[in-house]
Amino acid sequence: MGELSTLFAPQRVAVVGASEETGTVGYAITSNLLAEFEGETVAVNPNQEEVLGLDCHDSLTDLENVDVAIVVVPATVAVDVVRDAARAGIENVVVVTAGFSEAGSDGSAREAELVEIATEHDLNVVGPNSLGVMSTGVGMNATFGPRTATPGTISFMSQSGAFITAVLDWAGDREIGFRDIVSLGNKAVLDESDFVREWGDDPETDVILGYLEDVADGREFIEAAREVTRETPIVTVKSGRTEAGASAAASHTGAIAGSDEAYEAGFKQAGVLRVDTVQELFDFASILDGQPLPDGDGVAIVTNAGGPGVMTTDAVGDAALRLAEFEDETLDRLSEALPSEANIFNPVDVIGDADVERFATAIEIALSDPGVGMAVVLACPTATLSFEALADETVRLQAEYATPVAATLMGGSGTDAAAATLREAGIPTYFDPARAVRSLDALREYAAIRDHDPVEPTTFDVEYDRAREILTSAVERGRTHLGVESMDLLDAYGISTPQGEVVDSPGDAERVAREIGGEVVMKIVSPDISHKSDIGGVEVGVPQEAVRDTYEDIVVRARNYQPDGSIVGVQIQEMVDLDEGTETIIGVSRDPQFGPLVMFGLGGIFVEVMEDTAFRVAPVAGSEARAMLGEIKSAPLLSGARGRTPADRAALVETIQRVSQLVTDFPAITELDINPVVAQPEGATAVDLRLTLDQEKL
């Protein structure tokens, strides 16, 4: 694919399938283009002489210097048209036509052909099955939607065309402005990562919004978004979050999305703000677009209404924000400026008889406190307050102090003029104070994303060849499910494992136990037995003298359990002191979009019953692994809660990173479960292992 800049700033756009017949897509797009497009619109339709006053061309191949071709011909001929575009040297093609991969096997074949042509000719293809594209910078509405966007600085991509239509209709009434809009369609060629990159480079785009049902390539998306979000915030809905939603999404766009845990982790790692509702999407967009980033998480609330002030304070408590604590000087100044019945402590209540002067004075004093990172101005209608005057003062003070402000005007249409003044100055207004606070919290979150050091996964010095050999030889022996006998694999990647060996005779068992010394752990090794403990296949604390008998016992139990099962032998393992340690689990599954997804949690009931887990997409950097340890609710148990010995968190962090490196290096490992990893006061030891191999990928 080439650069996308000409897609959004073309000089010449051709509509293939242009039509004069109202109600057709070809008509809608042509007339939408003719309405405001600053460049030239060219009509292509071999069956027409003229369309809406434009001379009609027979084919793209007749044309020169076309920047974008919009394809609205029937599916059966659309691929040929794209081929024509490539031949004519056109870089950008928007395939509006439906009837591709969303429509059965014929369509899928057609889409494969389309991808082939695009790859061969390095074509930028939007769609197919797209509503089209818009760019207010050049007045281009190349969609068949009924409404054109108001110019602005939000760029928006959507995997639902209807969602774009709905949003434009709604946003138009609210003066929310857009820069570029793209309906992603089936994302056969261009996907969200491409547009994230493009808009990240576009100085006119201040906020990137998305409605996504899946992400085509999770890893690529993380990389693109991680870079872009250092300059430009990305806010996106990822729908199909729930089981029912995912199945609805699959039937809508054919999107087979991976687990929501992967999206949640991936978006977090990419610095993408994820929202669940349309309201939040635009609430966050508006404040990110209009307000500066805060330099602290302390919120000042200034209000003329006590009760709503309490609700706002609750919302601050719900968010990752806190109520700013005023300096003495601030309190003195407020005390001097306000009547004695007023509340000078945060939330500041200037009380019901305040006029705009008193209200504004309180706002100014609050904004001048160094502990105030952001502010909510919250007004209820009274006989003494002019909303318009308050809006003017708020705009002035926000500009003067360059502190982000959200306004809550708790009234009806009497607040409209004031809201318009505030909106024009980039200050969002709401009726519900909870929304104002949540929006400020989004600012805080994005500020934290920007502050973050660049994430660089550590590459440890490991024995890659040895690990490959272990996996290859397992596959050669027809094994795809490995267990404790393959602990060497972990050892090769520098992960601590107990001393041990798999033996297949009582004599060898005794010999290995002697080498280890003291009491040992003995576990059956069989690819056919997954719940070893349940069948009596594990014995802990076996004294040297009992090793021989225990060997026999374990093997007999395994035989009884599964007479035909294959028994590799018995693992003799050094005892790991569980009294001094905390059992944790590190697991890896493979997500269709994001690849290896690393899970961390505490062992036993914590992961399985309490679902107390943290996820990250591999490769996992040190800072990300550290965050995983802090994210679980049971985290205090790693830090010595309830009289426990604190665990070696650094060792756990390194173990997570090394596991991440292992599964990144070997895509053949489709699932991996190290349970438990015992976190000790010093070090962390992997005690048991289960992994699944896909031999095709080795």
Added chain:
Amino acid sequence: MGELSTLFAPQRVAVVGASEETGTVGYAITSNLLAEFEGETVAVNPNQEEVLGLDCHDSLTDLENVDVAIVVVPATVAVDVVRDAARAGIENVVVVTAGFSEAGSDGSAREAELVEIATEHDLNVVGPNSLGVMSTGVGMNATFGPRTATPGTISFMSQSGAFITAVLDWAGDREIGFRDIVSLGNKAVLDESDFVREWGDDPETDVILGYLEDVADGREFIEAAREVTRETPIVTVKSGRTEAGASAAASHTGAIAGSDEAYEAGFKQAGVLRVDTVQELFDFASILDGQPLPDGDGVAIVTNAGGPGVMTTDAVGDAALRLAEFEDETLDRLSEALPSEANIFNPVDVIGDADVERFATAIEIALSDPGVGMAVVLACPTATLSFEALADETVRLQAEYATPVAATLMGGSGTDAAAATLREAGIPTYFDPARAVRSLDALREYAAIRDHDPVEPTTFDVEYDRAREILTSAVERGRTHLGVESMDLLDAYGISTPQGEVVDSPGDAERVAREIGGEVVMKIVSPDISHKSDIGGVEVGVPQEAVRDTYEDIVVRARNYQPDGSIVGVQIQEMVDLDEGTETIIGVSRDPQFGPLVMFGLGGIFVEVMEDTAFRVAPVAGSEARAMLGEIKSAPLLSGARGRTPADRAALVETIQRVSQLVTDFPAITELDINPVVAQPEGATAVDLRLTLDQEKL
């Protein structure tokens, strides 16, 4: 207090402090009354001859047949005016005047006097420090707010006057109608429970809304609301939820609210729907007001837009709702009615080119499916769909099938006319589908509240006198912190405890241990040692032969730990088999508003680190105790998860109820902690106890 009906339907209202001076409260209330009140407005002001055309009276004592007196005179004389009202036989007094308990100790004294008069004369007093009252049934606006409510069926009480002003301003533009409105003020006499009862009896009130910062009497509120919510839904904001919010509330109304756990539990037990935002308050009110209750939790979604359909499905997954699964007949009918590209499965997608006929046909087929309990009609703007026609059809079908419907019209002002049609028919509309689904979920929740059997706490046959004797004798000995030595108290209330006795000599220790037989548990008993285990004061599994030495060891350790501490002796206790049991905790704290609050959770880290707890206000009924067991996240561990022996849930439920009865019978027990209660395969045994007594209350 008398009946409140004359407060909201008076024939004669007197304003004491009526004034002609614009900008005063006396002017505002008098002119608001004169505007629309169907009854007679009487002005009282000894300093005026006439106010706004009304003859002015010197005092209430000159008047007869006044139903309501509105008091707006200064605080210093307000109490005298209330006394006059009582003398004149006026039943209802609304004290608008501020300067009472919210304003220091003079004000508090004044308020106490007010309460005294009210009690003596059985007066209904609203306030003081109130915005006033409104009743659209008689056109009465006896508030000093700028706007009068539109008539409707929502009755609304608020602990914030500004909140009423704000809501009326906003609701007026949205045609949300009200029946009665009361600004509760300081709630010196009448509080939320009184209005809940009044509106519960009022056939014209369909929904009760509240903005509360505290509840004056939690138990009374639960009883009142529990009865009322069987007929009339109650939705309320309880602000001051968070720590910061509670402290803001305290400075706003002086409300010292108890723990949010108590409110959460109390509202649940009362059947009150609690919301956190203004938006939800009115979203829930509108749907409860306008739509019938569902007869199932299956939701049908019918849309012309795939993407928004997926978002709606996600919202269903987030709520306690499920996507309805259509019958074969429904699928056949949809398949016949819709084009092949449509999705006949729920969410039904009639696709973008649908006209109203196709859309309505799909809605009708969906509503006729017996598994559909409610429906979301979700439309995006297209060239083929008329929103107005869709609204008409939706209204018709909703009425025909009597199934609750929420509409989502995802567009701008082009949807206004359609929204108005829907609203008029009681069908709420939203732009954001998540709000539509949450509103339907509120309907489901309220339907479940109504379906619920009346909650009757069981009264067990207990040895009350024996329990009283144990507590009294402890207090007589100067003891207010009791421990394991008082396990008899639990025994008296029929709670299983291990066999055991407190002894004060090694010889007695041996004797008791022999009586118990086998290994025993030994614990130091000292009011000065609370963390017995930490100082080596507990020994488990002591064999008979070691009892004497262990006695000495434990006592020595206790002496070393606290040389001056008082040592009662050593408890010798039967061993409780923990391997077969699950450790749980039952705790009780006392909430200032709700009284005894019973907590249940699993022992060890579950309560302390994972905060996995369930709360109910005592007395706790059997069904409520059962719900507590299911509410904790670790609930599966009681049912045999991960190979555990299932616990005797019935025994736990009974233990919770018996504890509830104990703390209800003895208000002197201010705190109680039974940790652990071991839940066994058969039975549940309380193993250790700590409780705190308030001897004043015994």
